[in-house]
Amino acid sequence: MGFTNTLLELLKNQQPTHLAVVFDTDAPTSRHIEFEAYKAHREKMPEDLATAIPYIFRLIEGFNIPIITQDGFEADDIIGTLAKKAEKKGFTVYCMTPDKDFGQLVSENIFIYKPARMGNGAETLGIPEILAKWEISDVSQVIDILGLWGDAVDNIPGIPGIGEKTAKKLVQEFGSVESIIENSDKLKGKLKENVENFAEQGLISKKLATILLDVPIELDEKSLEREDANRDLLEPLFSELEFRTLGKRVFGDDFSITDANGKTGAGQMDLFAPATIATAPADALPEPAIPTRHIHNTPHTYILLDTMDAQQDLAKELSHKKSFCFDTETTSLDALTAEIVGISFAFEKGKAYYIPTTADWESAKATANIFKEVLENPLIEKVGQNLKYDILLLSRYGIKVQGPLFDTMIAHYLIDPDTRHNMDILSQNYLGYSPVSIKELIGPKGKNQLNMRDVEIEKVKEYAAEDADITWQLHEVLKPLLADTKTLELAQTVEFPLIYVLAEVEKNGVKVDVETLRSFSNLLQADIQRLEQTIYDKAGAQFNIASPKQLGEILFDKLQLDPKAKKTKTGQYKTGEDVLLTLAHKSDIVQDILDFRQLQKLKSTYVDALPGLINPETGFIHTSYNQAVAATGRLSSTNPNLQNIPIRTEKGREVRKAFIARDASHVLLSADYSQIELRLIAALSEDQNMLEAFRAGHDIHRATAARVYGIGLDEVNADQRRNAKAVNFGIIYGQSAFGLSQSLGIPRKEAGAMIDQYFTQYAGIRRYMSRAVEFAKENGYVETLLKRRRYLRDINSANMTVRGFAERNAINAPIQGSAADLIKVAMINIQQDIERLxxxxxxxxxxxxxxxxxxxxxxxxxxxxxxxxxxxGAIALEVPIEVEVGKGDNWLEAH
DNA sequence: TCATGGGTAA
DNA sequence: CGGTGGTACCCATGAG
Known part of the structure; x- marks a missing residue:
């Protein structure tokens, strides 16, 4: 589908006059011959491509597109060579392929064409885009970055210890891999060492990444001219593959599936996306690449309002608007300590106002309060980027923002959750406008960074007003996109109202008992020291146990616990918990180390860290919930992360005891959805057996065990229940037989048999799983109960690992995401009740x-x-939903 | 400051 | 034949 969709889109949007598909052949290429490792990698091409290829060929044939191959050369090289030749002849060339592969080729007439993802328009990457993306000055430097950094997908090694950032920095500074190696004396320490020791590898990597432009092949443009699609060939193919939507797109609404039964093989089919080259005469190019717009070449009216009269006039004008955008400038990123520096407003494109406030709290509050009435007006929609921040901030100034919200960050999160949502990027992508960077204003991150208050007011005005202006413009672009992706309702009824709830939850905060933590910390410290000593004695050496590097050397070099110890990619020994557990029987030092790790983790991450996060003003811990990071729709929590407080171990639970009610007259209530994800999978799959188990109120894991083992409910023993539970959870995440065998410590065969038995008993669930994957292949996305979408761009990838990942997401995202929908709705309703009553x-x-x-x-x-x-009652479902509510003086008791 | 390895939760 | 559930957050180390 990736290929099909892309092809159709290209034909429609670009209307190429010439088109070809280029394939690799089996014949070895110079890269295979020169570089052994690369050869091994290339030969690993998955055999399931073989099943896909017949379909691909039929598709290409149906569209009458010529295929080009050349023994001894790779597709990328052929495309590169042809593209260059076409460019010379005055063609505009679009290469459809990952940009890292073709970045170096981009020039005046050669673009990388990226097909539209739902909600995101098709893009063509030209020189400016490539330069910006890679932070380089010349497109050819893409391969220098790959030479240093490497590329895991194509198995290009790069230089160890150099990641994306370092690679970009070095290339910026020195220009090329060669020059970096020549000038390695200007580098320091480990970096220098690595560059020198792995210079050869860096050069090889660069060469591997370089697209060859001297393939002996002629560009015969006559043979590449577009011809009409052959309906007689395509129609049966689409029918066979059940591509209804596509069929309609190509042939119009009269297309229908003719044979719904002939679908054998469609499930395993894999349509990969080979590089394609499309050419069009330069004069037929519909739109040239747009030059980047920014504040200096874009007309705008940004007005500073520094008199009370003018401010009051604006407030009055705002009161007549149905909707306006506002944005606060502050002294800090932390809404609970920040002070207002100024507020900006916008409600028409290209125009915005900035209201500065003074450093004095009361006077700033007075200025802000001029806008209290409009901000609190429940009938006026407030537009903003990350409104939770502004709402929290203003609440400290006595302003309780009300009315419908439109948050551009969250809007974009719903349109495409897997991408980034910061304003600069949204502005670039949707407005073609590059905003003033905060760095230009207050300097780069670090000790010398200025405070917003230290910046000239004129500059802040330009920056702040621009922010409001852009946000307003983004809202105008994103709103229709929400509608297009059918997520507008989710936004307006769930995500936007939830902003208020989250602001409230953060403001409320959690009380922690510092004394409990302090004394527990001391206990832990004593245990840790004791363990430390024991470990030193057993190891016969003193070392830093918390250092995986030193620990690995002790365990595997000195103590020789495992001659076949596995290493990480940096050459250290692996010392993760799973590795250590397999060694536990060889020496009791291993258990001591595991215990040490557990205690150390507990102490540093929770026990000692939590008191430091108590807000001195309120005496509570105020976490921050991020509503736009987890692609499934879940929230995430930071500073501190309250969503991973220990519970599984005895000692870990002690931490939960420190989370207490605010005073003796209060208690904590904890309300828990019981097995919500399994219930959802039952509801979504409509598996009768599982639904019945839930309806009967059975313990689902016990019921599963009874079914899988073919025994009565009361015959299930603890082991069987445990196994069933593991399968139930494994299913949700698409775990393999291997994974299950690992997590249960049983032979793989046994695990495989259990899974088979599971699917026999719960056939509906198997059907749901393949349906989810099919849906994703067909539509490019999956959705939750409330239509929250997640795009799975890799669902048709040729790479088994990558595709497997997408497939698991196709199954898991609707489940986890629907659970998120459910609790979000509940939160809004509960908060409403609390306020109403x-x-x-x-x-x-x-x-x-x-x-x-x-x-x-x-x-x-x-x-x-x-x-x-x-x-x-959050969402009505075909399955009973159970909620356990507990009560207690602390979180552990309540849970 | 950055990369790496490790570990916690639902 | 090898690799084999995911996301998100945070900590310490080690080298800059």
Whole structure:
């Protein structure tokens, strides 16, 4: 589908006059001959391509596209050579292939064509885009970066210790791999060492990455001229593959599947996306690459309002608007300590206002309060980028923002969750406009970075007003895109209203008992020291146990615990928990090390870190929820991450005891969805057996064990239940038989048999899984109950690992994402009830399937009921939803 | 400051 | 034949 879609889109958008598809052949190329490792890599090409290729050829034949191959040369080289020749003849050339492969080729007439992803228009990458993307001054330097950094996909090694950032920096500074090697004396330390020791490898990598432009092949443009598609060939193919939508797109609505049964093989089919080359005469090119727009070459009216009269006039004007954009400039990124420096407003393209405030808190508050009425007006929509920040900030100034929201960051998160959503990138991509960088204003990150307040007001005005202007413009672009992707409703009914709830939860904060943590810390410290000593004694040496490097050397060099010890890619021994566990029987030092690690982790990450995160003003911990990072729709939590507080081990649970109610008159309520993901998979798959188990109120893991082992419910023993539980969870994530055997410590065959048996019993679930993958292959995305989308661009990849990843996501994203939908709806409804009823209880945490509240004892019962009802009733489903509500003085008791 | 290895949660 | 569930966050080390 990747190939098919891309092809259709190209034909439609670019309307190429000439087109060819280029393939590799089996014949060895110079790279194979010169570089052994590369050869090995290339020969590993998956055999399932073989099943796909017949379809591909039929498709290409159906579209009447010539195929070009050349023994001894790789497709990229052929395309490169032809592209250069075509360029000389005045053609505009589009290469469809990853940009890292073709970056070096891009020139005036050669572009990389990137097909549209849903919600994202098709792009052509020209010189400016490549330069910006790679941060280089010349397109040929793409291969220098690959020479240094390498490329895992194509098995190009690069130079060890040099990642993407370092590679870019070095190339910026020295220009090429050769020059870096020549000037290696200007480098320092390990970097210098690596460049010198691996110079040869760097050069080889560069050569491997270089596209050859001297393939002995002629450009016969006559033979590449486009011809009409051959319907007689394509129609049966589309029918066979069940490409209904595509068929309609190509042949119009009268196309229909003729034989729904002839679908054998479609499931395993793999349509890969070979590089294609499309050419069109230069004068027929519809749109030239747009030069980057920025503040200096774009007309704009940014107005500084520094008198109260002018500010009041603006406030009045805003009060008549249905919608406006606002943005605050502050002294810090932390909304709970930041102070306002100024506010900007925008409501028409190209025009914005900036209102500065003084450093004095009261006077800043007075200025902000001029806009209190419009900001609190429940009928006016507020547009912004990351509005949660502004809402939290303003709440500290006594302004309670109300009304519908439109957050451009979250809007884009719904349009395409896997990409980035910061304003600069959105502006570049959707407006073709490059905003003033914050770095230009306050300097680069570091100790010398200025405070927004230290910057000249004129400059801040330009920056701040531009921000509001861009955000306003983005909102105009993104809103229709939300509609196009059918996510507008999700945005307006769930994600945007949730912003208020999250702001509230963050503001409420969690109380932690510092004393509990301090004394626990001391206990841990004593244990850690004892273990340390034991380990030194057993090892016969003192070393830093927390250093994987030193630990590996002790275990495998000195103690020789495993002659076949595995190493990481940097040559260190692997010392992860799974590795150590397999060695536990060889020496009891291993268990000591594991214990040491556990305690050390607990102490440093939780016990000692949490007190430092208490806000001195409030005495509470205020985490920050990010609503736009997890591609499945889940929230994430930072500073601290309250979503990974230990619970599985005895000692870990101690940490939870330190999370307490705000005072003796309050208690914590913890409400937990029970097995929500399994219930959702049952509902989505409509598997009758699993639905029945839930409806009957059975323990689902026990019920599964009974089915898988073919025994009665009460005959299930603990082991069988444990195994069944592992399968249930494995299924959700698309775990393999190998994975299951690992996590259960049983032979792979046994695990495989269990999975087979599972699917026999729960045939609906197997059907759901293949349906999800099919849907993704057909549509390029999957969706949740509330139509939250996730695009899976790799779903048709030829690379088994990459494709497998996409396939697992196709199965998992709707489940995990629907669970996220559910709890988000519940959160909004609960918060509404709390406000409507004027309750004092507060929502203080969300942990994916759990909500925690800090409530007056007198409200505990009433709120428990509300919470349970709202969580159970969030979305009506064909499966009963169970919520467990617990109560206690601390989180552990409540959970 | 950055990369790496490791570990925690749902 | 080898590799074999995912995401997100945070910590310490080691070298700059």
């Amino acid at each position: 004027g309750l004092q209880g507060k929502m203080i945490m969300q942990v994916h399937d759990e909500l925690v509240f800090d409530v007056p004892r007198s409200e505990a019962e009433q709120l428990s009921g509300i919470i349970r009802d709202r969580m159970q």
